[in-house]
Amino acid sequence: MIKMSARTDCSAKESAAIRGGAIILALVTVSFFIMILGHNPFSVYGSMIEGAFGTVYRITETLRKSIPLIVASLGISLAFRLKFWNIGAEGQIMMGAMGATFCALTFPDLSSWLLLPMMGAASIICGGIWGAIPAYFRAKWRTNETIFTLMMNYVALKWLTYLQYGPWKDPAALGFPKIPGFSPNAVLPNVFGLHAGWIIAIVLVIIIHLFINHTQRGYEISVVGGSENTGRYAGMNVKAVIIYTIFLSGGICGLCGMIEASGVNRTLSVGITMGAGYTAIITSWLSSLKAPVIPVVCVLFAAMIQGGTFIQMAFQIPQSAAQILQGTILFFVLGSEFFVRYRVSFIKNIKAGGEK
Amino acid sequence: MKKFTFILILVLSIAISFTSCGKKAPKTADGKEVVMGFVYVGPIGDGGWTYAHEQGRQFVEKETGIRTIFKETVAESAEVKDVMRSMIDQGATIIAATSFGYMDFVVEMAKEYPNVKFIHCSGYKMAENMGNYFGRIEQPRFLSGIVAGMKSKSGKIGYVAAFEIPEVVRGINAFTLGVKSINPKAEVHVRWTHTWYDPAKEKEAAKALLDEKCDVIAQHQDTAGPQQAAEERGVFSVGYNSDMSKMAPKAYMTAPVWNWGPYYVDQVKKVMAGTWKAESYWEGMNADIVRLAPLTANAPDGAAAKVEDVKKKILAGTFNVFAGPIKDQSGKVRIPAGSAMSDKEQLSCDWFVEGVVGKVKGK
Numbered sequence: 001m002i003k004m005s006a007r008t009d010c011s012a013k014e015s016a017a018i019r020g021g022a023i024i025l026a027l028v029t030v031s032f033f034i035m036i037l038g039h040n041p042f043s044v045y046g047s048m049i050e051g052a053f054g055t056v057y058r059i060t061e062t063l064r065k066s067i068p069l070i071v072a073s074l075g076i077s078l079a080f081r082l083k084f085w086n087i088g089a090e091g092q093i094m095m096g097a098m099g100a101t102f103c104a105l106t107f108p109d110l111s112s113w114l115l116l117p118m119m120g121a122a123s124i125i126c127g128g129i130w131g132a133i134p135a136y137f138r139a140k141w142r143t144n145e146t147i148f149t150l151m152m153n154y155v156a157l158k159w160l161t162y163l164q165y166g167p168w169k170d171p172a173a174l175g176f177p178k179i180p181g182f183s184p185n186a187v188l189p190n191v192f193g194l195h196a197g198w199i200i201a202i203v204l205v206i207i208i209h210l211f212i213n214h215t216q217r218g219y220e221i222s223v224v225g226g227s228e229n230t231g232r233y234a235g236m237n238v239k240a241v242i243i244y245t246i247f248l249s250g251g252i253c254g255l256c257g258m259i260e261a262s263g264v265n266r267t268l269s270v271g272i273t274m275g276a277g278y279t280a281i282i283t284s285w286l287s288s289l290k291a292p293v294i295p296v297v298c299v300l301f302a303a304m305i306q307g308g309t310f311i312q313m314a315f316q317i318p319q320s321a322a323q324i325l326q327g328t329i330l331f332f333v334l335g336s337e338f339f340v341r342y343r344v345s346f347i348k349n350i351k352a353g354g355e356k
Numbered sequence: 357m358k359k360f361t362f363i364l365i366l367v368l369s370i371a372i373s374f375t376s377c378g379k380k381a382p383k384t385a386d387g388k389e390v391v392m393g394f395v396y397v398g399p400i401g402d403g404g405w406t407y408a409h410e411q412g413r414q415f416v417e418k419e420t421g422i423r424t425i426f427k428e429t430v431a432e433s434a435e436v437k438d439v440m441r442s443m444i445d446q447g448a449t450i451i452a453a454t455s456f457g458y459m460d461f462v463v464e465m466a467k468e469y470p471n472v473k474f475i476h477c478s479g480y481k482m483a484e485n486m487g488n489y490f491g492r493i494e495q496p497r498f499l500s501g502i503v504a505g506m507k508s509k510s511g512k513i514g515y516v517a518a519f520e521i522p523e524v525v526r527g528i529n530a531f532t533l534g535v536k537s538i539n540p541k542a543e544v545h546v547r548w549t550h551t552w553y554d555p556a557k558e559k560e561a562a563k564a565l566l567d568e569k570c571d572v573i574a575q576h577q578d579t580a581g582p583q584q585a586a587e588e589r590g591v592f593s594v595g596y597n598s599d600m601s602k603m604a605p606k607a608y609m610t611a612p613v614w615n616w617g618p619y620y621v622d623q624v625k626k627v628m629a630g631t632w633k634a635e636s637y638w639e640g641m642n643a644d645i646v647r648l649a650p651l652t653a654n655a656p657d658g659a660a661a662k663v664e665d666v667k668k669k670i671l672a673g674t675f676n677v678f679a680g681p682i683k684d685q686s687g688k689v690r691i692p693a694g695s696a697m698s699d700k701e702q703l704s705c706d707w708f709v710e711g712v713v714g715k716v717k718g719k
Binding site: 055057058061064065165174175176177178181264265266267269271272274309310312313314316318319320 | 393399400425426427428429431432433434435437438439441442443445446456457460464480519520521522525550704706716
């Protein structure tokens with residue numbers, strides 16, 4: 001018989017061994033798949049690493065891909081600390097991007113010094129409200145936030161589709177459904193070869209870390225996340241804590257939308273998130289919701305995506321095969337989390353009639 | 357943990373030693389390697405648009421021996437910039453971006469990388485180092501309209517179309533003119549899908565048209581979804597992009613198809629010779645960049661002869677698909693007799709000819 005029990009005694013060394021083992025197992029499994037495709041697994045893996053970190057350009061590219069993941073993961077981690085399962089980052093990113101785009105399209109000639117902060121503020125408010133709606137319902141009527149936030153993603157997606165095909169369609173595009181590009185004033189400047197989103201990401205990591213560990217508000221989140229009743233007995237306004245925390249969580253995700261729209265896309269489209277809102281759920285979970293760990297995990301994750309793109313071109317592996325590769329690695333790594341958190345032991349058959 | 361690090365280093369060093377072997381490649385006159393990158397909007401196995409470009413890429417490799425790289429399923433968003441940068445990072449010196457929605461991003465990249473040459477398919481923007489290319493697919497579309505017009509008994513033909521852009525609108529018009537050259541009372545019913553590549557959605561759109569009593573299905577889509585809908589309902593179809601006879605053997609009659617290979621080879625040769633210049637390439641059947649796929653046994657009797665007749669006139673330059681008189685949907689004459697639609701009018705065409713049932717949005 002197999003017995004599973006929760007464990008809290010997993011040492012850092014042990015958990016590193018489990019995670020490392022999972023990655024090796026994943027690589028071995030995928031090797032067979034690569035061989036079936038007719039390639040040498042060593043050269044494919046080597047190229048993946050080379051493709052992600054091989055040159056300055058590639059490192060920049062990897063970092064560029066990690067920025068939305070870092071920002072969205074930070075946002076999600078706040079909600080998860082509260083045990084509020086915010087699956088709605090995707091929609092919050094979209095709404096944030098929409099808020100930023102509204103400012104960019106309405107005031108294209110405003111100076112960057114005014115326009116960019118304005119876009120940032122708009123994105124935080126839009127993303128925040130999008131998160132606060134399910135939070136209000138959860139706080140007030142205990143609705144299921146997982147389903148609610150997930151559904152809000154679809155609403156946001158359809159809303160963007162409407163804007164792109166309707167009122168915001170670029171009249172200069174001869175009928176092609178796209179939203180006009182931003183004016184140069186609305187584009188985040190490059191700092192050291194990478195759009196300024198990386199500075200925002202680093203500042204956010206520090207702020208969130210301080211907020212969680214060194215402020216009263218941050219402490220309240222941990223308490224209410226641990227047990228709502230404890231918070232209530234301690235005299236906290238639990239409903240208010242839930243609503244403003246999720247507003248912050250959604251707001252940060254919204255800011256991620258602004259960074260992507262302004263720094264990368266220079267316009268808004270339905271594909272703006274590239275799935276960052278969902279990927280960030282995984283990365284923030286893998287980071288154990290710790291702000292300083294999030295950038296590390298996100299950069300590794302971005303390296304996997306960037307390396308995956310690289311090998312597709314270098315080896316002409318089909319897109320679907322590269323995704324299977326990424327998916328398998330992810331499966332093993334996430335699977336290993338189970339063994340970090342639970343102990344699995346085999347128990348010999350209990351003798352008939354015996355109590356133990 | 358140390359052991360793990362050791363193994364990792366071992367694996368990496370083996371891997372890197374594997375990757376460092378290269379081969380000799382054709383070069384330009386001043387000694388630079390020519391590498392061509394292809395950005396595809398769908399998977400190469402779509403059996404349509406991207407498949408046709410992929411055939412062109414393979415033709416380039418065979419004819420010129422240069423190294424080519426491609427990336428499939430690239431969204432018409434900022435993702436395409438990442439992909440192009442990545443291609444340039446891997447040595448690409450000329451990049452073909454094969455979908456309309458890439459246009460503005462290609463313009464951006466052309467500015468960022470003045471030494472790389474870009475060719476953009478089906479667009480209208482240009483730069484010093486960015487050309488565009490397309491073919492007069494309207495010519496074989498007109499011919500396919502003849503086949504459809506002869507086959508349809510109900511006089512109602514369904515047309516599954518992607519986006520309300522001039523390229524698609526123009527194609528629908530040419531097809532309809534072809535149909536009406538046989539049956540002046542026929543109607544072409546249009547359904548928009550707002551996607552280039554979505555087999556299920558395109559199939560559903562075709563089914564909706566069949567429910568409206570259309571008995572021939574034509575398409576401006578990248579997949580064979582509409583063909584399969586026709587096959588399932590036991591009616592007939594006209595494909596697009598590539599020969600789709602294998603996907604719908606009992607329905608498929610013919611298709612206007614692309615032959616990109618010679619154009620791509622020509623571009624590569626110009627790059628190698630150092631004579632490449634950004635140009636706007638837009639040729640028709642006489643340059644063999646567009647063709648009508650061979651008619652199958654599903655095509656109506658006599659269609660082959662009729663098509664051959666018009667085709668000869670097109671090749672001889674005596675027949676213009678968009679020659680007047682052409683009326684629009686309201687019955688107003690837009691192109692008077694004795695004149696023809698100019699290239700500029702074709703490139704910005706946003707109205708349907710008489711006989712089309714459907715709307716160009718916003719009109």
